[in-house]
Amino acid sequence: MTATSACSASNSPAPQTGALSHLRVLDLSRVLAGPWCTQNLADLGADVIKIEKPGEGDDTRHWGPPFFADTNGSPTDHACYFVACNRNKRSVTVDMATEEGQSIIRELAKNSDIVVENFKTGGLKRYGLDYASLSAINPRLIYCSVTGFGQTGPYAPRAGYDLLIQAMSGLMSITGRADSEPGGGPMRVGVAVIDLFTGMYATSAILAALEARHHTGLGQHIDMALLDVAMAILANQGAGYHNTGNIPERQGNTHPSVVPYQDFPTADGNVLLAIGNDGQFARFCEAAGVEWHKDPKFTTNAARVINRVEMVEIMSNLTRSRSTADWISLLESRAVPCGPINNIAQAFADPHVQARGLRLSQDRYPEQQVPEGESINTIYTTASPLRLSETPPTLRYAPPALGQHTEEVLQTRLQLDKEQIKALRSKGIIQ
Incomplete structure (x- = not known):
């Protein structure tokens, strides 16, 4: 099915095609x-x-x-x-x-x-x-x-x-x-x-x-x-409760087990960073010109979760220095997951969505x-x-x-x- 596809429903049965056409x-x-x-x-x-x-x-x-x-x-x-x-x-x-x-x-x-x-x-x-x-x-x-x-x-x-x-x-x-x-x-x-x-x-x-x-x-x-x-x-949140007895709490756009994995402010809006492993974090740091990945407080994801507040604060100060488009241009080429926070109109206008x-x-x-x-x-x-x-x-x-x-x-x-x-x-x- 394509964006330009159009199908006319008629008064006679339509041709039956597809994996379940016999049902x-x-x-x-x-x-x-x-x-x-x-x-x-x-x-x-x-x-x-x-x-x-x-x-x-x-x-x-x-x-x-x-x-x-x-x-x-x-x-x-x-x-x-x-x-x-x-x-x-x-x-x-x-x-x-x-x-x-x-x-x-x-x-x-x-x-x-x-x-x-x-x-x-x-x-x-x-x-x-x-x-x-x-x-x-x-x-x-x-x-x-x-x-x-x-x-x-x-x-x-x-x-x-x-x-x-x-x-x-x-x-x-x-x-x-x-x-x-x-x-x-x-x-x-x-x-x-x-x-x-x-x-x-x-x-x-x-x-x-x-x-x-x-x-x-x-x-x-x-x-x-x-x-x-x-x-x-409830997936991982339910599994965490079953096996530790700890009751998960609301924490906005942050992730309970991964840091940095949230939205950050930019010079003209916000950018979403979904850094899911230590390699991605190191590539982010290299692209941004910082050496946080060498600091024991931030080298591993487990350490970043423990030091979440400090990590988010210094990340936010850094991300404000560039526009959203500049961050995406900088990070996408280095395989660091990131993207804009679109409204629905912007999402459907995205060239990949259209493609x-x-x-x-x-x-x-x-x-x-x-x-x-x-x-x-x-x-x-x-x-x-x-x-x-x-x-x-x-x-x-x-x-x-x-x-x-x-x-x-x-x-x-x-x-x-x-x-x-x-x-x-x-x-x-x-x-």
């Missing part, structure tokens, strides 16, 4: 964690049918601002949030609170490989759409449930949200400036990182279950919990097929970072309009005729 996914999830997982599968070629509530759709269709502008530049009520995690999917509206709607979803599940849902624990049982019910009609089905706290344990019935889980897991206790500094206190990460990691872990679990199915012929239930994921990604084709353009409809009254067609998203040499991610559908593919899917997957579809629409079961 069918029924996406009953909404918001971020589940949709992030299914977008990963869709980018790799899976045919993903996204089920949405008629008239409303995924919650994130309304989570704004920011909202899209129409072709005249006027604001709409369509939120940009939705497009971040719903590329390459087909939107089908079904009211699952009705028996006929439940029947449609069960029929789709019969010939699906994977179901992903993020209702509260047990929430789909009353509709006959839980794992036990659907696996009874499709034993090969891989059914992934994404919840805040999992299918077991005292918190299982609770709703879980990324911000809540960041707080409960301890992640916010190690994010932000130290309490002793101005602006100190617990801080959430700038994106819903637990939702995103859960989506990635869910993708891995589904692919593992598919591999197991190759040997057993049977699907299985996957229990993904945001809290489990949040605890897992990697990370900004994508897609059209929902071919120009001659844009429905009357549709104010949004061209949509920009960020490319998948998965780079496979033989079966790379593909662009087939732009993030869909609500119910854009309802008729197409009901006709091709369930063989319903126009009269049957018209009857369902008249009852409000589909939009």
Whole structure:
């Protein structure tokens, strides 16, 4: 996928390509964690049918601002949030609170490989759409449930949200400036990182279950919990606590185990230095014209961690002597990891980001097929970072309009005729 790639979603099924093009996914999830997982599968070629509530759709269709502008530049009520995690999917509206709607979803599940849902624990049982019910009609089905706290344990019935889980897991206790500094206190990460990691872990679990199915012929239930994921990604901070009993604390942009590894002031802003070993530190010193690497207080990383305060103070005095661009020019040629602290616009304008084709353009409809009254067609998203040499991610559908593919899917997957579809629409079961 390249920055100039554009894909038009049509009213007929798109060519199936990609590593997972043989798989069918029924996406009953909404918001971020589940949709992030299914977008990963869709980018790799899976045919993903996204089920949405008629008239409303995924919650994130309304989570704004920011909202899209129409072709005249006027604001709409369509939120940009939705497009971040719903590329390459087909939107089908079904009211699952009705028996006929439940029947449609069960029929789709019969010939699906994977179901992903993020209702509260047990929430789909009353509709006959839980794992036990659907696996009874499709034993090969891989059914992934994404919840805040999992299918077991005292918190299982609770709703879980990324911000809540960041707080409960301890992640916010190690994010932000130290309490002793101005602006100190617990801080959430700038994106819903637990939702995103859960989506990635869910993708891995589904692919593992598919591999197991190759040997057993049977699907299985996957229990993904945001809290489990949040605890897992504490990584070295969690390992340090387990093995020493010491509770990690917030320390801003510094690293608990590596020095110098943080932002430093420059003559015109800031520069990020990520000096991860003693060789890099020696090269920094040689480039900067200092001999700190020969001082026993700073020769090794362990010594620099012990003498962190002094190290950071003298480094800061030095880095103020040059501009950010000058430091980067000086250090990059000596293989000292460094870089600017960009805003998002600067990041997407970076020549390397552009060379990697990370900004994508897609059209929902071919120009001659844009429905009357549709104010949004061209949509920009960020490319998948998965780079496979033989079966790379593909662009087939732009993030869909609500119910854009309802008729197409009901006709091709369930063989319903126009009269049957018209009857369902008249009852409000589909939009």
